[in-house]
Amino acid sequence: MNVGFIGTGTMGSLLIEAFIASGALLPTQIAISNRTFAKAQALANRFSGLRAEYTNAGAACGCDIIFLCVKPLEFKKVVDELKAVIRPNQIVVSITSPVLISHLEGELDCRLAKVIPSITNFVWSGASLCIYGKTMQEEDKAKLEDLLAHISEPLRIDESYTRIVSDLSSCGPAFISFLLEQFVDAAVEETGIGREEALRVASAMLLGTGMLLNEGGLTPADVQERVAVPGGITAKALNLLRRETDGVFNQLIRTTHAKFNEDLAKVSSAFIGEEVNGQ
Template identity: 80%
Template sequence: MNVGFIGTGTMGSLLIEAFIASGALSPPQITVSNRTFTKAQALADRYSGMKAETANAGAACGKDIVFLCVKPHEFKKVVDELKPVMRPDQIAVSITSPVLISHLEGELDCKIAKVIPSITNHVGSGASLCIYGKRIGEEDKQRLEGLLSYISEPLCIAEEYTRIVSDLSSCGPAFMSFFLEQFIEAAVAETGIGREEAQRVASAMLLGTGLLLTEGGLSPADIQARVAVPGGITAKALSLLQRETGGVFNQLIRTTHAKFREDLSKVSVAFIGEEVNGQ
Protein backbone atom coordinates (compact mmCIF):
# COMPACT_ATOMS: atom_id res chain seq x y z
CA MET A 1 0.00 0.00 0.00
CA ASN A 2 1.27 3.45 -0.95
CA VAL A 3 -0.16 6.43 0.87
CA GLY A 4 0.01 10.16 0.20
CA PHE A 5 -0.37 12.88 2.82
CA ILE A 6 -1.19 16.40 1.72
CA GLY A 7 -0.54 18.67 4.68
CA THR A 8 2.10 17.97 7.31
CA GLY A 9 0.77 20.21 10.07
CA THR A 10 -0.21 19.05 13.54
CA MET A 11 -2.66 16.29 12.59
CA GLY A 12 -1.00 15.28 9.33
CA SER A 13 2.33 14.77 11.06
CA LEU A 14 0.65 12.99 13.97
CA LEU A 15 -0.97 10.46 11.65
CA ILE A 16 2.24 9.86 9.71
CA GLU A 17 4.29 9.37 12.87
CA ALA A 18 1.65 7.12 14.45
CA PHE A 19 1.38 4.91 11.36
CA ILE A 20 5.15 4.51 11.22
CA ALA A 21 5.57 3.89 14.96
CA SER A 22 2.80 1.27 14.95
CA GLY A 23 4.22 -0.58 11.97
CA ALA A 24 1.16 0.13 9.84
CA LEU A 25 3.30 1.84 7.20
CA SER A 26 6.99 2.05 6.46
CA PRO A 27 8.53 5.37 5.36
CA PRO A 28 9.07 4.25 1.74
CA GLN A 29 5.30 3.72 1.46
CA ILE A 30 4.64 7.39 2.28
CA THR A 31 4.80 10.51 0.12
CA VAL A 32 4.14 13.93 1.61
CA SER A 33 3.51 17.47 0.44
CA ASN A 34 2.83 20.72 2.23
CA ARG A 35 2.05 24.32 1.37
CA THR A 36 5.54 25.09 2.68
CA PHE A 37 7.76 22.49 1.01
CA THR A 38 10.58 22.83 3.54
CA LYS A 39 8.24 21.46 6.25
CA ALA A 40 7.41 18.41 4.14
CA GLN A 41 11.08 17.88 3.36
CA ALA A 42 12.05 18.23 7.03
CA LEU A 43 9.58 15.46 7.91
CA ALA A 44 10.84 13.24 5.08
CA ASP A 45 14.43 13.80 6.22
CA ARG A 46 13.55 12.26 9.59
CA TYR A 47 12.40 8.99 7.99
CA SER A 48 14.67 7.26 5.50
CA GLY A 49 12.78 6.41 2.33
CA MET A 50 9.91 8.83 2.75
CA LYS A 51 9.49 11.14 -0.24
CA ALA A 52 8.54 14.81 -0.18
CA GLU A 53 6.91 16.36 -3.25
CA THR A 54 6.83 20.04 -4.13
CA ALA A 55 3.37 19.70 -5.71
CA ASN A 56 0.27 18.23 -4.09
CA ALA A 57 -0.52 16.35 -7.29
CA GLY A 58 2.80 14.56 -6.97
CA ALA A 59 1.94 13.33 -3.49
CA ALA A 60 -1.42 11.99 -4.70
CA CYS A 61 -0.60 10.53 -8.09
CA GLY A 62 -0.80 6.73 -8.10
CA LYS A 63 -1.37 6.36 -4.35
CA ASP A 64 -3.85 3.86 -2.94
CA ILE A 65 -5.02 6.25 -0.23
CA VAL A 66 -4.54 10.03 -0.10
CA PHE A 67 -5.06 11.81 3.22
CA LEU A 68 -6.09 15.46 2.86
CA CYS A 69 -4.89 17.14 6.05
CA VAL A 70 -5.46 20.79 5.23
CA LYS A 71 -7.45 23.64 6.76
CA PRO A 72 -10.98 24.41 5.52
CA HIS A 73 -10.04 27.60 3.67
CA GLU A 74 -7.25 25.78 1.76
CA PHE A 75 -9.36 22.82 0.68
CA LYS A 76 -10.83 24.00 -2.62
CA LYS A 77 -7.42 25.01 -3.96
CA VAL A 78 -5.94 21.63 -3.03
CA VAL A 79 -8.85 19.74 -4.59
CA ASP A 80 -8.46 21.71 -7.82
CA GLU A 81 -4.80 20.66 -7.93
CA LEU A 82 -5.75 17.00 -7.50
CA LYS A 83 -8.50 16.81 -10.13
CA PRO A 84 -6.18 15.94 -13.04
CA VAL A 85 -4.43 13.07 -11.23
CA MET A 86 -6.99 11.31 -9.00
CA ARG A 87 -8.38 8.09 -10.46
CA PRO A 88 -11.54 6.06 -9.68
CA ASP A 89 -9.71 3.30 -7.80
CA GLN A 90 -8.05 5.70 -5.33
CA ILE A 91 -9.43 6.69 -1.92
CA ALA A 92 -9.27 10.35 -0.90
CA VAL A 93 -9.65 10.82 2.85
CA SER A 94 -10.44 14.23 4.32
CA ILE A 95 -9.69 14.82 8.00
CA THR A 96 -11.33 18.27 7.91
CA SER A 97 -14.79 18.12 9.46
CA PRO A 98 -16.49 21.09 7.68
CA VAL A 99 -15.68 19.58 4.27
CA LEU A 100 -18.64 17.40 3.33
CA ILE A 101 -18.52 14.13 1.43
CA SER A 102 -20.76 15.75 -1.19
CA HIS A 103 -18.25 18.57 -1.66
CA LEU A 104 -15.53 16.10 -2.58
CA GLU A 105 -17.67 13.69 -4.61
CA GLY A 106 -18.73 16.64 -6.72
CA GLU A 107 -15.12 17.49 -7.55
CA LEU A 108 -12.98 14.34 -7.53
CA ASP A 109 -13.43 11.24 -9.68
CA CYS A 110 -12.41 8.82 -6.92
CA LYS A 111 -13.68 7.15 -3.77
CA ILE A 112 -14.29 9.53 -0.89
CA ALA A 113 -14.12 9.09 2.87
CA LYS A 114 -13.83 11.38 5.86
CA VAL A 115 -11.91 10.43 8.99
CA ILE A 116 -11.83 12.41 12.21
CA PRO A 117 -8.63 11.47 14.06
CA SER A 118 -7.66 12.29 17.64
CA ILE A 119 -4.44 13.25 19.36
CA THR A 120 -4.90 10.02 21.33
CA ASN A 121 -4.07 8.12 18.12
CA HIS A 122 -0.47 9.19 18.72
CA VAL A 123 -0.28 6.52 21.43
CA GLY A 124 -2.41 3.97 19.59
CA SER A 125 -5.55 4.80 21.53
CA GLY A 126 -8.91 6.50 21.10
CA ALA A 127 -11.16 6.39 18.06
CA SER A 128 -10.92 7.23 14.39
CA LEU A 129 -14.35 8.34 13.24
CA CYS A 130 -15.11 7.13 9.72
CA ILE A 131 -17.67 8.54 7.27
CA TYR A 132 -18.02 7.02 3.81
CA GLY A 133 -19.17 8.29 0.44
CA LYS A 134 -21.40 6.37 -1.95
CA ARG A 135 -18.51 5.09 -4.08
CA ILE A 136 -16.81 3.30 -1.18
CA GLY A 137 -17.28 -0.48 -1.15
CA GLU A 138 -16.88 -2.95 1.69
CA GLU A 139 -13.38 -3.89 0.56
CA ASP A 140 -12.39 -0.20 0.59
CA LYS A 141 -13.78 0.19 4.12
CA GLN A 142 -11.82 -2.84 5.29
CA ARG A 143 -8.63 -1.51 3.75
CA LEU A 144 -8.95 1.93 5.36
CA GLU A 145 -10.16 0.65 8.73
CA GLY A 146 -7.42 -1.99 8.71
CA LEU A 147 -4.87 0.81 8.43
CA LEU A 148 -6.56 2.94 11.10
CA SER A 149 -6.86 -0.02 13.48
CA TYR A 150 -3.10 0.09 14.04
CA ILE A 151 -3.48 3.42 15.84
CA SER A 152 -7.10 3.58 16.99
CA GLU A 153 -10.52 2.00 17.14
CA PRO A 154 -12.25 2.83 13.82
CA LEU A 155 -15.90 3.76 14.38
CA CYS A 156 -18.38 4.37 11.55
CA ILE A 157 -20.66 7.36 12.09
CA ALA A 158 -23.30 9.26 10.16
CA GLU A 159 -22.11 12.53 8.64
CA GLU A 160 -24.92 14.46 10.35
CA TYR A 161 -23.16 13.82 13.68
CA THR A 162 -19.71 14.90 12.49
CA ARG A 163 -19.49 17.89 14.81
CA ILE A 164 -20.68 16.32 18.02
CA VAL A 165 -18.57 13.19 17.68
CA SER A 166 -15.61 15.44 16.88
CA ASP A 167 -16.31 17.34 20.11
CA LEU A 168 -16.29 14.10 22.08
CA SER A 169 -13.40 12.31 20.38
CA SER A 170 -11.11 14.89 18.79
CA CYS A 171 -11.67 18.03 20.89
CA GLY A 172 -12.45 16.05 24.03
CA PRO A 173 -8.82 15.45 25.05
CA ALA A 174 -8.24 19.22 25.12
CA PHE A 175 -11.43 19.82 27.10
CA MET A 176 -10.67 17.10 29.66
CA SER A 177 -7.05 18.26 29.91
CA PHE A 178 -8.25 21.80 30.62
CA PHE A 179 -10.29 20.63 33.60
CA LEU A 180 -7.48 18.39 34.80
CA GLU A 181 -5.05 21.31 34.59
CA GLN A 182 -7.41 23.45 36.68
CA PHE A 183 -7.66 20.63 39.24
CA ILE A 184 -3.86 20.34 39.44
CA GLU A 185 -3.29 24.09 39.72
CA ALA A 186 -5.87 24.33 42.50
CA ALA A 187 -4.20 21.46 44.36
CA VAL A 188 -0.84 23.25 44.16
CA ALA A 189 -2.28 26.62 45.21
CA GLU A 190 -4.38 25.31 48.10
CA THR A 191 -2.00 22.75 49.60
CA GLY A 192 1.55 23.42 48.39
CA ILE A 193 1.96 19.99 46.81
CA GLY A 194 4.55 19.96 44.03
CA ARG A 195 3.10 20.47 40.57
CA GLU A 196 4.91 17.49 39.07
CA GLU A 197 3.71 15.19 41.84
CA ALA A 198 0.13 16.45 41.54
CA GLN A 199 0.22 15.99 37.76
CA ARG A 200 1.62 12.47 38.10
CA VAL A 201 -1.16 11.45 40.48
CA ALA A 202 -3.90 13.16 38.46
CA SER A 203 -2.70 11.68 35.16
CA ALA A 204 -2.68 8.17 36.61
CA MET A 205 -6.20 8.81 37.90
CA LEU A 206 -7.41 9.89 34.45
CA LEU A 207 -5.88 6.84 32.80
CA GLY A 208 -7.47 4.54 35.35
CA THR A 209 -10.84 6.24 34.96
CA GLY A 210 -10.68 5.73 31.21
CA LEU A 211 -10.01 2.04 31.71
CA LEU A 212 -12.96 1.75 34.07
CA LEU A 213 -15.17 3.32 31.41
CA THR A 214 -13.90 0.99 28.66
CA GLU A 215 -12.44 -2.27 29.88
CA GLY A 216 -14.17 -2.06 33.26
CA GLY A 217 -17.60 -1.65 31.72
CA LEU A 218 -18.67 1.14 34.08
CA SER A 219 -20.64 4.22 33.07
CA PRO A 220 -19.77 7.73 34.34
CA ALA A 221 -22.76 7.49 36.67
CA ASP A 222 -21.55 4.10 37.96
CA ILE A 223 -18.15 5.53 38.88
CA GLN A 224 -19.68 8.49 40.70
CA ALA A 225 -22.03 6.21 42.61
CA ARG A 226 -19.21 3.88 43.68
CA VAL A 227 -16.85 6.67 44.77
CA ALA A 228 -19.32 9.08 46.38
CA VAL A 229 -20.54 7.68 49.70
CA PRO A 230 -23.78 9.48 50.71
CA GLY A 231 -22.90 12.31 53.07
CA GLY A 232 -19.19 11.87 52.39
CA ILE A 233 -16.45 14.14 51.06
CA THR A 234 -16.80 13.18 47.39
CA ALA A 235 -20.58 13.56 47.49
CA LYS A 236 -20.30 17.07 48.90
CA ALA A 237 -17.75 18.03 46.26
CA LEU A 238 -19.93 16.59 43.48
CA SER A 239 -22.83 18.75 44.67
CA LEU A 240 -20.58 21.78 44.31
CA LEU A 241 -19.60 20.76 40.78
CA GLN A 242 -23.23 20.26 39.80
CA ARG A 243 -24.11 23.75 41.03
CA GLU A 244 -21.14 25.52 39.50
CA THR A 245 -20.85 23.77 36.13
CA GLY A 246 -24.49 23.07 35.26
CA GLY A 247 -25.03 23.82 31.58
CA VAL A 248 -21.38 24.55 30.78
CA PHE A 249 -21.11 21.65 28.35
CA ASN A 250 -24.31 22.69 26.61
CA GLN A 251 -22.70 26.08 26.05
CA LEU A 252 -19.49 24.38 24.90
CA ILE A 253 -21.37 22.33 22.29
CA ARG A 254 -23.27 25.39 21.07
CA THR A 255 -19.95 27.21 20.68
CA THR A 256 -18.27 24.45 18.66
CA HIS A 257 -21.34 23.99 16.50
CA ALA A 258 -21.56 27.70 15.75
CA LYS A 259 -17.93 27.74 14.62
CA PHE A 260 -18.52 24.59 12.56
CA ARG A 261 -21.49 26.16 10.78
CA GLU A 262 -19.40 29.25 10.04
CA ASP A 263 -16.60 27.15 8.54
CA LEU A 264 -19.04 24.94 6.64
CA SER A 265 -20.68 27.97 5.02
CA LYS A 266 -17.31 29.27 3.83
CA VAL A 267 -16.29 25.86 2.45
CA SER A 268 -19.65 25.46 0.69
CA VAL A 269 -19.32 28.86 -0.95
CA ALA A 270 -15.86 27.86 -2.20
CA PHE A 271 -17.10 24.52 -3.60
CA ILE A 272 -20.60 25.23 -4.87
CA GLY A 273 -20.98 28.97 -4.68
CA GLU A 274 -23.67 28.98 -2.00
CA GLU A 275 -24.07 28.42 1.70
CA VAL A 276 -25.68 25.24 3.04
CA ASN A 277 -27.15 24.21 6.34
CA GLY A 278 -24.66 21.59 7.49
CA GLN A 279 -24.48 18.80 9.98
Protein backbone atom coordinates in the same frame (compact mmCIF):
# COMPACT_ATOMS: atom_id res chain seq x y z
CA MET B 1 0.12 -0.18 -0.14
CA ASN B 2 1.27 3.39 -0.76
CA VAL B 3 -0.23 6.30 1.16
CA GLY B 4 -0.04 10.03 0.47
CA PHE B 5 -0.45 12.86 2.94
CA ILE B 6 -1.22 16.35 1.70
CA GLY B 7 -0.59 18.69 4.60
CA THR B 8 1.98 17.98 7.30
CA GLY B 9 0.70 20.25 10.04
CA THR B 10 -0.18 19.10 13.54
CA MET B 11 -2.60 16.32 12.63
CA GLY B 12 -1.01 15.28 9.34
CA SER B 13 2.39 14.78 10.93
CA LEU B 14 0.80 13.06 13.94
CA LEU B 15 -0.85 10.48 11.68
CA ILE B 16 2.34 9.90 9.71
CA GLU B 17 4.41 9.36 12.85
CA ALA B 18 1.77 7.11 14.43
CA PHE B 19 1.45 4.91 11.33
CA ILE B 20 5.22 4.50 11.13
CA ALA B 21 5.72 3.90 14.87
CA SER B 22 2.90 1.32 14.98
CA GLY B 23 4.33 -0.60 12.04
CA ALA B 24 1.26 0.08 9.90
CA LEU B 25 3.40 1.73 7.22
CA LEU B 26 7.05 1.85 6.28
CA PRO B 27 8.48 5.28 5.44
CA THR B 28 9.07 4.01 1.90
CA GLN B 29 5.30 3.60 1.50
CA ILE B 30 4.59 7.27 2.26
CA ALA B 31 4.66 10.39 0.08
CA ILE B 32 3.97 13.84 1.53
CA SER B 33 3.49 17.42 0.44
CA ASN B 34 2.96 20.68 2.26
CA ARG B 35 2.27 24.28 1.34
CA THR B 36 5.77 25.02 2.69
CA PHE B 37 8.01 22.40 1.12
CA ALA B 38 10.73 22.84 3.77
CA LYS B 39 8.33 21.51 6.42
CA ALA B 40 7.62 18.40 4.37
CA GLN B 41 11.33 17.90 3.73
CA ALA B 42 12.11 18.26 7.44
CA LEU B 43 9.68 15.45 8.21
CA ALA B 44 11.11 13.32 5.40
CA ASN B 45 14.60 13.83 6.82
CA ARG B 46 13.47 12.21 10.06
CA PHE B 47 12.28 9.03 8.36
CA SER B 48 14.63 7.53 5.80
CA GLY B 49 12.74 6.56 2.66
CA LEU B 50 9.78 8.87 3.19
CA ARG B 51 9.29 10.95 0.04
CA ALA B 52 8.63 14.70 0.16
CA GLU B 53 7.09 16.08 -3.03
CA TYR B 54 7.04 19.68 -4.25
CA THR B 55 3.44 19.42 -5.46
CA ASN B 56 0.23 17.96 -4.08
CA ALA B 57 -0.29 16.13 -7.35
CA GLY B 58 3.12 14.52 -6.97
CA ALA B 59 2.25 13.27 -3.48
CA ALA B 60 -1.04 11.79 -4.70
CA CYS B 61 0.24 9.98 -7.80
CA GLY B 62 0.61 6.24 -7.34
CA CYS B 63 -0.97 6.15 -3.87
CA ASP B 64 -3.77 3.82 -2.86
CA ILE B 65 -4.99 6.16 -0.11
CA ILE B 66 -4.51 9.92 0.04
CA PHE B 67 -5.16 11.82 3.27
CA LEU B 68 -6.08 15.48 2.84
CA CYS B 69 -4.91 17.16 6.05
CA VAL B 70 -5.49 20.82 5.22
CA LYS B 71 -7.50 23.68 6.70
CA PRO B 72 -11.07 24.30 5.51
CA LEU B 73 -10.34 27.41 3.46
CA GLU B 74 -7.39 25.74 1.69
CA PHE B 75 -9.41 22.71 0.65
CA LYS B 76 -10.88 23.86 -2.67
CA LYS B 77 -7.47 24.92 -3.98
CA VAL B 78 -5.96 21.54 -3.05
CA VAL B 79 -8.84 19.63 -4.65
CA ASP B 80 -8.47 21.63 -7.85
CA GLU B 81 -4.79 20.68 -7.97
CA LEU B 82 -5.66 16.99 -7.66
CA LYS B 83 -8.45 16.72 -10.23
CA ALA B 84 -6.18 15.89 -13.15
CA VAL B 85 -4.22 13.12 -11.38
CA ILE B 86 -6.72 11.33 -9.14
CA ARG B 87 -7.87 7.94 -10.47
CA PRO B 88 -11.21 6.15 -9.80
CA ASN B 89 -9.62 3.34 -7.74
CA GLN B 90 -7.86 5.69 -5.33
CA ILE B 91 -9.30 6.45 -1.89
CA VAL B 92 -9.23 10.13 -0.93
CA VAL B 93 -9.76 10.82 2.77
CA SER B 94 -10.54 14.24 4.20
CA ILE B 95 -9.76 14.78 7.88
CA THR B 96 -11.36 18.26 7.85
CA SER B 97 -14.79 18.13 9.49
CA PRO B 98 -16.53 21.07 7.70
CA VAL B 99 -15.70 19.55 4.30
CA LEU B 100 -18.69 17.37 3.39
CA ILE B 101 -18.56 14.20 1.32
CA SER B 102 -20.98 15.93 -1.08
CA HIS B 103 -18.45 18.72 -1.62
CA LEU B 104 -15.86 16.20 -2.77
CA GLU B 105 -18.26 14.03 -4.80
CA GLY B 106 -18.85 16.95 -7.09
CA GLU B 107 -15.14 17.42 -7.70
CA LEU B 108 -13.19 14.14 -7.58
CA ASP B 109 -13.86 10.93 -9.51
CA CYS B 110 -12.63 8.39 -6.95
CA ARG B 111 -13.49 6.63 -3.69
CA LEU B 112 -14.25 9.24 -1.02
CA ALA B 113 -14.23 9.13 2.77
CA LYS B 114 -13.92 11.41 5.75
CA VAL B 115 -12.05 10.43 8.90
CA ILE B 116 -11.94 12.42 12.12
CA PRO B 117 -8.75 11.43 13.96
CA SER B 118 -7.76 12.28 17.52
CA ILE B 119 -4.52 13.25 19.24
CA THR B 120 -4.94 10.00 21.19
CA ASN B 121 -4.12 8.13 17.98
CA PHE B 122 -0.50 9.17 18.57
CA VAL B 123 -0.37 6.55 21.35
CA TRP B 124 -2.45 4.08 19.30
CA SER B 125 -5.57 4.75 21.30
CA GLY B 126 -8.95 6.46 20.98
CA ALA B 127 -11.23 6.40 17.97
CA SER B 128 -11.02 7.23 14.29
CA LEU B 129 -14.46 8.35 13.15
CA CYS B 130 -15.22 7.11 9.64
CA ILE B 131 -17.75 8.55 7.17
CA TYR B 132 -18.09 7.07 3.68
CA GLY B 133 -19.24 8.30 0.32
CA LYS B 134 -21.41 6.32 -2.08
CA THR B 135 -18.44 5.18 -4.16
CA MET B 136 -16.76 3.38 -1.24
CA GLN B 137 -17.20 -0.38 -1.49
CA GLU B 138 -16.92 -2.70 1.51
CA GLU B 139 -13.43 -3.76 0.46
CA ASP B 140 -12.42 -0.07 0.33
CA LYS B 141 -13.81 0.52 3.80
CA ALA B 142 -12.00 -2.57 5.09
CA LYS B 143 -8.70 -1.40 3.58
CA LEU B 144 -8.96 1.99 5.24
CA GLU B 145 -10.16 0.63 8.57
CA ASP B 146 -7.42 -2.01 8.63
CA LEU B 147 -4.90 0.81 8.37
CA LEU B 148 -6.59 2.95 11.01
CA ALA B 149 -6.92 -0.03 13.37
CA HIS B 150 -3.15 0.05 13.95
CA ILE B 151 -3.52 3.37 15.79
CA SER B 152 -7.17 3.59 16.87
CA GLU B 153 -10.59 2.01 17.01
CA PRO B 154 -12.31 2.82 13.69
CA LEU B 155 -15.96 3.74 14.28
CA ARG B 156 -18.45 4.30 11.46
CA ILE B 157 -20.71 7.29 12.01
CA ASP B 158 -23.36 9.22 10.12
CA GLU B 159 -22.10 12.49 8.66
CA SER B 160 -24.93 14.42 10.30
CA TYR B 161 -23.22 13.77 13.65
CA THR B 162 -19.78 14.91 12.49
CA ARG B 163 -19.58 17.90 14.80
CA ILE B 164 -20.76 16.31 18.03
CA VAL B 165 -18.64 13.18 17.67
CA SER B 166 -15.69 15.44 16.85
CA ASP B 167 -16.39 17.32 20.10
CA LEU B 168 -16.32 14.08 22.06
CA SER B 169 -13.44 12.30 20.31
CA SER B 170 -11.18 14.92 18.75
CA CYS B 171 -11.74 18.05 20.87
CA GLY B 172 -12.49 16.03 24.01
CA PRO B 173 -8.83 15.41 24.97
CA ALA B 174 -8.24 19.19 25.07
CA PHE B 175 -11.39 19.78 27.13
CA ILE B 176 -10.60 17.03 29.65
CA SER B 177 -6.95 18.11 29.83
CA PHE B 178 -8.08 21.66 30.59
CA LEU B 179 -10.22 20.44 33.48
CA LEU B 180 -7.40 18.25 34.78
CA GLU B 181 -5.01 21.20 34.60
CA GLN B 182 -7.43 23.32 36.63
CA PHE B 183 -7.67 20.51 39.21
CA VAL B 184 -3.88 20.25 39.49
CA ASP B 185 -3.39 24.03 39.64
CA ALA B 186 -5.89 24.27 42.48
CA ALA B 187 -4.20 21.42 44.35
CA VAL B 188 -0.83 23.19 44.12
CA GLU B 189 -2.26 26.58 45.11
CA GLU B 190 -4.34 25.31 48.03
CA THR B 191 -1.94 22.78 49.56
CA GLY B 192 1.60 23.47 48.34
CA ILE B 193 2.03 20.01 46.81
CA GLY B 194 4.64 19.94 44.05
CA ARG B 195 3.12 20.45 40.61
CA GLU B 196 5.00 17.53 39.06
CA GLU B 197 3.84 15.17 41.78
CA ALA B 198 0.24 16.38 41.59
CA LEU B 199 0.21 16.02 37.80
CA ARG B 200 1.65 12.50 38.01
CA VAL B 201 -1.06 11.43 40.46
CA ALA B 202 -3.85 13.10 38.48
CA SER B 203 -2.67 11.65 35.15
CA ALA B 204 -2.58 8.14 36.60
CA MET B 205 -6.09 8.72 37.93
CA LEU B 206 -7.31 9.79 34.49
CA LEU B 207 -5.81 6.73 32.84
CA GLY B 208 -7.37 4.43 35.44
CA THR B 209 -10.77 6.11 35.10
CA GLY B 210 -10.65 5.62 31.34
CA MET B 211 -9.92 1.93 31.85
CA LEU B 212 -12.87 1.59 34.23
CA LEU B 213 -15.17 3.11 31.61
CA ASN B 214 -13.76 1.12 28.67
CA GLU B 215 -12.61 -2.19 30.12
CA GLY B 216 -14.23 -2.26 33.55
CA GLY B 217 -17.78 -2.08 32.26
CA LEU B 218 -18.68 0.94 34.40
CA THR B 219 -20.61 4.03 33.31
CA PRO B 220 -19.69 7.53 34.52
CA ALA B 221 -22.65 7.35 36.90
CA ASP B 222 -21.37 4.00 38.23
CA VAL B 223 -17.95 5.50 38.97
CA GLN B 224 -19.49 8.43 40.85
CA GLU B 225 -21.78 6.15 42.83
CA ARG B 226 -18.96 3.81 43.87
CA VAL B 227 -16.60 6.60 44.90
CA ALA B 228 -19.07 8.97 46.57
CA VAL B 229 -20.26 7.62 49.92
CA PRO B 230 -23.54 9.37 50.87
CA GLY B 231 -22.73 12.28 53.16
CA GLY B 232 -19.01 11.87 52.54
CA ILE B 233 -16.28 14.14 51.20
CA THR B 234 -16.63 13.16 47.53
CA ALA B 235 -20.42 13.47 47.63
CA LYS B 236 -20.23 16.99 49.02
CA ALA B 237 -17.66 18.01 46.38
CA LEU B 238 -19.76 16.48 43.58
CA ASN B 239 -22.74 18.58 44.67
CA LEU B 240 -20.54 21.66 44.33
CA LEU B 241 -19.44 20.59 40.82
CA ARG B 242 -23.02 19.98 39.73
CA ARG B 243 -24.06 23.45 40.83
CA GLU B 244 -21.08 25.29 39.39
CA THR B 245 -20.94 23.51 36.02
CA ASP B 246 -24.66 23.38 35.30
CA GLY B 247 -25.10 24.17 31.60
CA VAL B 248 -21.38 24.70 30.89
CA PHE B 249 -21.09 21.81 28.47
CA ASN B 250 -24.28 22.82 26.69
CA GLN B 251 -22.63 26.19 26.05
CA LEU B 252 -19.45 24.45 24.93
CA ILE B 253 -21.32 22.36 22.36
CA ARG B 254 -23.21 25.40 21.09
CA THR B 255 -19.87 27.21 20.69
CA THR B 256 -18.22 24.41 18.68
CA HIS B 257 -21.31 24.00 16.51
CA ALA B 258 -21.48 27.72 15.77
CA LYS B 259 -17.84 27.73 14.64
CA PHE B 260 -18.42 24.56 12.59
CA ASN B 261 -21.43 26.10 10.83
CA GLU B 262 -19.40 29.24 10.09
CA ASP B 263 -16.61 27.16 8.52
CA LEU B 264 -19.11 24.96 6.68
CA ALA B 265 -20.71 28.01 5.06
CA LYS B 266 -17.32 29.24 3.87
CA VAL B 267 -16.34 25.82 2.48
CA SER B 268 -19.71 25.47 0.73
CA SER B 269 -19.26 28.91 -0.80
CA ALA B 270 -15.85 27.88 -2.14
CA PHE B 271 -17.11 24.59 -3.59
CA ILE B 272 -20.61 25.32 -4.83
CA GLY B 273 -21.10 29.05 -4.47
CA GLU B 274 -23.58 28.96 -1.59
CA GLU B 275 -24.17 32.24 0.14
CA VAL B 276 -22.28 32.93 3.35
CA ASN B 277 -24.31 34.70 6.07
CA GLY B 278 -26.86 35.72 3.48
CA GLN B 279 -24.35 37.71 1.38
